[in-house]
Amino acid sequence: MNLTYETAADLLIVRIGDDRIDAASAIQFKEAMRSIVQVPGSRVLLDLSNVSFLDSSGLGAIVAVMKMIGPDRKLELAGLTPTVTKVMHLTRMDTVLRIHTQMPAVQGLRHAG
Amino acid sequence: MRDDRAGAATSQLTLSILPKALAVRQALCDAFGQPPLSMLDDDLRGTAELVLAELLNNIVEHGRCRPDDPIRLTIRHSLRGVFCTLRDGGMPLPDVRPPPGRFPEKDASGYPAEGGYGWYLIRALAENLTYTRTPGENHLTFELKSKQSVPSGA
Numbered sequence: 001m002n003l004t005y006e007t008a009a010d011l012l013i014v015r016i017g018d019d020r021i022d023a024a025s026a027i028q029f030k031e032a033m034r035s036i037v038q039v040p041g042s043r044v045l046l047d048l049s050n051v052s053f054l055d056s057s058g059l060g061a062i063v064a065v066m067k068m069i070g071p072d073r074k075l076e077l078a079g080l081t082p083t084v085t086k087v088m089h090l091t092r093m094d095t096v097l098r099i100h101t102q103m104p105a106v107q108g109l110r111h112a113g
Numbered sequence: 114m115r116d117d118r119a120g121a122a123t124s125q126l127t128l129s130i131l132p133k134a135l136a137v138r139q140a141l142c143d144a145f146g147q148p149p150l151s152m153l154d155d156d157l158r159g160t161a162e163l164v165l166a167e168l169l170n171n172i173v174e175h176g177r178c179r180p181d182d183p184i185r186l187t188i189r190h191s192l193r194g195v196f197c198t199l200r201d202g203g204m205p206l207p208d209v210r211p212p213p214g215r216f217p218e219k220d221a222s223g224y225p226a227e228g229g230y231g232w233y234l235i236r237a238l239a240e241n242l243t244y245t246r247t248p249g250e251n252h253l254t255f256e257l258k259s260k261q262s263v264p265s266g267a
Contacts, residue, residue: 022170023170056170066225090234090238092216092225
């Protein structure tokens with residue numbers, strides 16, 4: 001699983017390089033996220049713009065990340081492709097997670113990974 | 114793994130997929146490059162990939178199939194989309210019927226459930242689902258239909 005991250009002020013942005021988070025990669029995604037979220041930041045933003053496919057295993061891994069970062073840090077999503085948007089809507093994750101329709105403009109983005 | 118090269122001509126595709134997560138991924142990637150799946154509109158392609166992935170991964174994770182016993186998937190063109198048939202030699206579905214696919218409850222801390230969405234999504238997206246158990250084999254059929262309106266043709 002190819003993940004890179006950047007930090008900007010209180011925001012930790014994690015970009016998923018793979019085009020799928022599915023049953024074959026959900027565990028790897030979760031494990032890679034477990035170390036990345038050690039980086040401080042009160043908001044964690046997943047950039048899913050490369051992800052064309054996400055199934056219920058991938059969805060479960062995103063919920064696992066939400067729990068992993070704890071109640072004091074918010075998980076946000078950006079760059080959703082239409083199929084991923086459909087999964088988020090059907091499973092009502094769009095009522096639990098903040099979903100940006102565009103990547104938020106961030107000043108002074110610093111590459112840290 | 115494609116074992117029906119004539120599928121493109123008849124708009125029917127037959128796949129034989131070993132019960133492993135990576136084999137399922139590879140089969141889906143191959144299948145969506147070929148008719149009839151490659152001919153679907155983008156919305157229905159997304160729906161079809163999701164439903165097929167959920168059903169195939171359920172078989173891989175819960176079916177306890179013999180590792181060399183492939184899952185057989187047939188997809189053919191239908192009036193509004195595709196008609197699919199799935200056969201596997203794994204365990205029967207619980208209570209020998211397709212699960213109702215209820216929306217999974219939040220956990221005690223108020224977080225959404227981490228699992229249990231598979232059959233919920235299948236039920237939300239697949240139509241005319243049938244399930245038959247014969248000795249040693251599960252046989253599922255379902256249809257995936259386009260939400261786009263078809264020309265009236267009047």
